[in-house]
Amino acid sequence: MPNPTAAMLVIGDEILSGRTRDGNTHYLAGQLTQQGITLAEARVVADEAPAIIAAVNALRGQYDSVFTSGGIGPTHDDITADAIAAAFGVGISHRADAMALLAAHYERSGMEFNDARKRMARIPDGAKLIDNPVSTAPGFILGNVHVMAGVPSVFQAMVATVLPTLTGGAPLLSQSLRVHRGEGEVAAPFGALAAEYPDLSMGSYPFTVNGAHGTNLVIRGSDAARIDAAMTRLAALFPA
């Protein structure tokens, strides 16, 4: 049975303007791979409702699960929760359990629980909250869409909460061989080997060190014995 599939949707003008470099996609990719879930696509869209709605609806229909990051804070440009509600055609309101969490948090920290902060308790109807152990304001799950914060420490904590609840597949394993030859030289035998192992994914990644060209040859799959067999063949093709 093929592994479950997932998509990442990064929401934020600051990524597209070049102000901030997204790291959440790379983090999620590593976590999903360990869990045996195939990250099949990632997208970045601006803080604009039509763009968010279109992307969420395209991705949630195409993949088993969707993860979003960004746009769930207290300011006017945080429109993710409203856009997700619109994408699902459901209502959204300040929810009592989220309000209680935030009220207790601001009480403890001696800060005013003002209208802006109350916005973070706006949750689409029917959603399940995702715990935020870092800064309290929750994420949420609606259908197969997991809505999480953009701040990396919060995003990572939410991923840690959510991942164990998902059904994974066989973890994706990989082995690699570093050869001191250019990609163009290894391409033919490497391609022929890949054709013999259609159940494995083989990729080549060139590198340059001190002006010398080399290639990392990577074999990925979920069957450790098959990868071992292919690696033995690969090592024989390119002896050190």
Add this chain to the structure above:
Amino acid sequence: MPNPTAAMLVIGDEILSGRTRDGNTHYLAGQLTQQGITLAEARVVADEAPAIIAAVNALRGQYDSVFTSGGIGPTHDDITADAIAAAFGVGISHRADAMALLAAHYERSGMEFNDARKRMARIPDGAKLIDNPVSTAPGFILGNVHVMAGVPSVFQAMVATVLPTLTGGAPLLSQSLRVHRGEGEVAAPFGALAAEYPDLSMGSYPFTVNGAHGTNLVIRGSDAARIDAAMTRLAALFPA
């Protein structure tokens, strides 16, 4: 007149598996912003023809220009050129000018110009080559789609070749104010100011230093005088 729009399409299993962290999107974002071109969307897809074709056709219809990175090397997993040809419904073959460039390069470097390396001269019919001053194998432009290498140094060199040929708009300018208050505290006055300047884009980005919360408030737009005016108001709202 609104600025021209662009999309980035990153092609590569290694990004989605978490092996490699994409940096080309962030680089392109900064370059486009300086040129007054709005990067409106970015996507990452696997080295699979149907995924590449669907993404290219969706993006080239929706935005003024599209930039791709990855999958134009000599190995079996380098299928971008064929996928782009399929997306446009045109043929693809070893093109004479690309063959000549590569033949001269391998002649100079004393390496065999073998079949794998000749694959890098496969160019869709009607495309224009993009110079590769780093490692010779060219990118190409077909319609509004700019097909470039995934290796960052080559990608960056190709962006430098291509960008001056594109019609830009007014460069996106930005100013930011660092305030030592949480997002929830600045949200209401900042949102009210944003509503007064609908021609500018205002975003807030929380940070934590030594346990203290602060927020970077960023104002973006193409009219320097309007940004100055808004920044003066912003600074008055949040005196140091």
